[in-house]
Amino acid sequence: MVILKDIMLGILSGILISIGGSVYLATENRIAGAVLFCVALLCICIRGYSLFTGKVGFIPRNHSKSEISALLLGLLGNLIGTVACGYLMRLAEMPFCSIALNICNGKLEQSIISCLIRAVFCGILMYMAVSIYREKNTVIGILFCIPVFILSGFEHSVADMFYFAASGIISMWACGYLWLVIIGNAIGAMLMCIFEMFCNKIKEQKDAEQ
Numbered sequence: 001m002v003i004l005k006d007i008m009l010g011i012l013s014g015i016l017i018s019i020g021g022s023v024y025l026a027t028e029n030r031i032a033g034a035v036l037f038c039v040a041l042l043c044i045c046i047r048g049y050s051l052f053t054g055k056v057g058f059i060p061r062n063h064s065k066s067e068i069s070a071l072l073l074g075l076l077g078n079l080i081g082t083v084a085c086g087y088l089m090r091l092a093e094m095p096f097c098s099i100a101l102n103i104c105n106g107k108l109e110q111s112i113i114s115c116l117i118r119a120v121f122c123g124i125l126m127y128m129a130v131s132i133y134r135e136k137n138t139v140i141g142i143l144f145c146i147p148v149f150i151l152s153g154f155e156h157s158v159a160d161m162f163y164f165a166a167s168g169i170i171s172m173w174a175c176g177y178l179w180l181v182i183i184g185n186a187i188g189a190m191l192m193c194i195f196e197m198f199c200n201k202i203k204e205q206k207d208a209e210q
Contacts, residue, residue: 006070009050010077014158016040017051017078018085021162024150025096025103034147041142045133050074052182053158057127057189060197075182078158086165100166107160108173115155115177119184120191122154127189131196157181 020040027033044051052075059067090097107115125145132141149156160181164174 003069003073006050006073007077007080009048010052010074010079011081011084012047012077013044013049013051013054013074014078014081014083014161015085016043016049017158018082018089018162021082021159021166022085022089022094022096025099025163025166026094030151031147034150035143037150038143038146041129041146042139045130045139045142050077051158052078053123053126053156053185053189054130056186057123057131057193060190060193079161082158082161083165086162086167089166090168094166097166097168100163101168104160104164104167104169104174107155107163108169108177112180115180116184118153118155119157119181120188121152122149122156122181123185123188123190124192125149125154126156126185127192131193155181155184157185 017040020037023036023039024033027036041051041054043049044054050070050073052071055071055074059071086100110118125148129141129145132145133139157178160178164170164178
């Protein structure tokens with residue numbers, strides 16, 4: 001039952017990210033679309049759903065087997081939710097599916113290093129958005145970090161899952177691209193967490209000496 005719960009929480013997040021991705025693709029104004037995308041992470045954080053990019057950064061703090069299992073099962077749920085929504089959008093013949101196709105073709109033309117760097121920076125911003133929400137009980141990080149990573153052209157693995165599903169692109173390179181973005185998101189998010197832990201440890205040692 002725990003496994004099913006973790007997958008379901010991931011699916012719910014995948015659905016919400018798909019809705020965020022849909023409004024971004026359907027909105028002609030990029031800034032407005034990026035801001036409206038925030039509805040996805042706002043709902044996910046408030047409802048406590050499982051989004052890989054929002055949880056992976058906290059693994060250095062809590063890397064128990066149960067947390068890692070929940071993270072990976074949530075990622076599977078994210079994939080199921082986004083792929084299902086992407087294909088439903090194609091079935092509904094949503095006009096933005098052709099936009100998703102153009103975007104995804106552009107993504108696949110990126111070099112490996114370009115893709116990885118863009119994913120790392122997205123991971124940094126996702127970690128900041130969620131950590132600010134958790135620690136400060138405010139959505140201000142979400143409202144700014146999400147539009148920033150979108151408008152900067154950084155790569156979000158779960159959103160990309162939806163875009164590729166909506167575009168209809170199925171290939172080994174697309175699969176490899178998504179794994180590269182997943183890895184990049186994880187690196188960026190976890191590095192931020194590790195740096196924060198290191199700084200906090202130094203501060204605690206300094207306070208103890210005084």
